[in-house]
Amino acid sequence: MAEQIEETRTVARPVDSEPIEQQEVRATRTTKVTGSTLAARIIWYIAGVILVLLAFRFILTLLGANQNNGFADFIYGVSHPFVAPFFGLFGYNLQYGVSRFETYTLVAMLVYAIVAWGLARLATINQSRGV
Numbered sequence: 288m289a290e291q292i293e294e295t296r297t298v299a300r301p302v303d304s305e306p307i308e309q310q311e312v313r314a315t316r317t318t319k320v321t322g323s324t325l326a327a328r329i330i331w332y333i334a335g336v337i338l339v340l341l342a343f344r345f346i347l348t349l350l351g352a353n354q355n356n357g358f359a360d361f362i363y364g365v366s367h368p369f370v371a372p373f374f375g376l377f378g379y380n381l382q383y384g385v386s387r388f389e390t391y392t393l394v395a396m397l398v399y400a401i402v403a404w405g406l407a408r409l410a411t412i413n414q415s416r417g418v
Contacts, residue, residue, distance in 0.1 A: 323414060327407040334403030340366045341396045344389070351386035370395050 344366040352359040373391040 321414070323410045323412075326410040330403055330407045330410060334399060337369055337399050338396055341369060341392055341399070344370065345392045345396075348387050348389050348392070366392075369399070373398070 340362065343362045347359050347362055354360050354363060370389075370392055373395045376394060377390045
């Protein structure tokens with residue numbers, strides 16, 4: 288899939304100088320979306336969804352959201368598998384409905400962002416970096 292952009296500009300000199308001279312400038316830019324670029328976009332999309340879920344979890348626990356609320360319960364349930372590997376880092380005491388600063392959620396967000404960056408970079412490693 289290639290995206291082609293064609294741009295045409297007309298440049299005119301001011302009236303009080305020499306006769307009006309028009310010059311047409313054409314610029315064409317072609318962008319190819321390769322399989323590796325598509326893979327990198329998919330990786331970043333998935334990572335973005337996970338990071339947003341974890342950000343919601345962090346904010347809800349920071350504000351002491353009640354787990355009996357449907358939205359809070361959904362966010363806690365969906366984000367739990369992504370945060371669970373990091374529970375033992377700083378001591379884990381599960382208490383919903385109490386305002387807490389979940390350091391392990393922030394660490395999980397950082398780790399998932401770094402892993403996504405590494406995978407996306409690995410997917411596009413064969414591409415040259417254009418200017």
